[in-house]
Amino acid sequence: MQIEGTVLRGREFDPVEGRVIVEDGEIVAVEETATDSDAIVCPAFVNAHTHIGDSIAKEAGAGLRLDELVAPPDGLKHRLLRAATDAEKIAAMRRSLRFMERSGTAATVEFREGGVAGVDAIRRALDGVAVEAVVLGRETVAAMHEADGFGASGARDADFTAERAATREAGKPFGIHAGERDSTDLSPALDLEPTFLVHVVHPDPAHLDRIEREGVPVVVCPRSNLVTGVGTPPIAELLERTTVALGTDNVMLNSPSMFREMEFAAKVGGIDARDVLRMATVNGADLVGLNCGLIESGRAANLLVVDGGSDNLDGARDPVRAVVRRAGVDDVERIVR
Structure with missing residues (x-):
């Protein structure tokens, strides 16, 4: 499985354009590459x-x-x-x-x-x-x-x-x-x-x-x-x-x-x-010892995909601030578990 968009990667949530590669419920890689997606991909x-x-x-x-x-x-x-x-x-x-x-x-x-x-x-x-x-x-x-x-x-x-x-x-x-x-x-x-x-x-x-x-x-x-x-x-x-x-x-x-x-x-x-x-x-x-909460190799693929092109979020200059300070349930595009 591949999830494309602006990926909030690692503990610093560095926004990178690319995709998250998931196999058997686990994140195996984050690849930087050009995409056509407005999605913001962050940990659930x-x-x-x-x-x-x-x-x-x-x-x-x-x-x-x-x-x-x-x-x-x-x-x-x-x-x-x-x-x-x-x-x-x-x-x-x-x-x-x-x-x-x-x-x-x-x-x-x-x-x-x-x-x-x-x-x-x-x-x-x-x-x-x-x-x-x-x-x-x-x-x-x-x-x-x-x-x-x-x-x-x-x-x-x-x-x-x-x-x-x-x-x-x-x-x-x-x-x-x-x-x-x-x-x-x-x-x-x-x-x-x-x-x-x-x-x-x-x-x-x-x-x-x-x-x-x-x-x-x-x-x-x-x-x-x-x-x-x-x-x-x-x-x-x-x-x-x-x-x-x-x-x-x-x-x-x-x-x-x-x-x-x-x-x-x-x-x-x-x-x-x-x-x-x-x-x-x-x-x-x-x-509590759960193996989720970050987008990095080896973590469980519990991901939240937010529509960065929604009426609410379109034009946001900082995807992390957009998720934290502005996004809501109506902006949720997909949940990956």
Whole structure:
């Protein structure tokens, strides 16, 4: 298979006119050559933090504070999840996953509520959808064993020492929310030696120093943080210290569109487009050991082909900025997986 156009090649997303050669689902070469294509070929997205179960309650809870919306065990989302049937939750999740597939997301890192049953539900929702999910079970060690790892709510909610030890013994990733409301839960979260932190809206200088020293990656979800009124993360400072990936967080609050998340991060955070595209692709892949997120030999051929000649993108002078700051699902020409 050959995909032609302006190829955003390698970790720097250097735009080259040419084609990507794919064999058996793997990129085997990127060849520079003249083409007649307006397409922009880039890596498909890795959404590094989702709560897809919230798909049953889109735009519920307007005006509520963060704890009222999502804090376990009785935040609005948890009450709505308990009230919904398995069939309702699975159908809603499948619809969100189909939208993610159509809008260029190849993989997601899902914090899955509901224990073992919740892990089973997302697996069933994924049936027939071309999105790979790294599922992090929550609430019990048994859920972690059924899933790909453990996703902790936050150190202020519970002592996760036992869950961390079990996850480490299982050789699986351990992610934890931290620094979303304020800085008080960042140190106890870091004490758990997590695989990665989520949010980190309110780090103190000492936390930034420790994140850098200990090499802890961070997943930021700036649209979610703005909606819940906790502020926005210091993305530029975090990028200077560690690997930063991008997630869309609760489907209850925002659509799982990486196009929207990238545009918001780039424009509100004042971040270079190449940094944002790395956050939305390879950084999320590397976070959980996925072999995608870059266009280079040996990587999985999870590719997003955008119509650079669309009414929206025609005339764009910088293809990376066009993808990050301007493109949307209507510009998607083709998904290669």
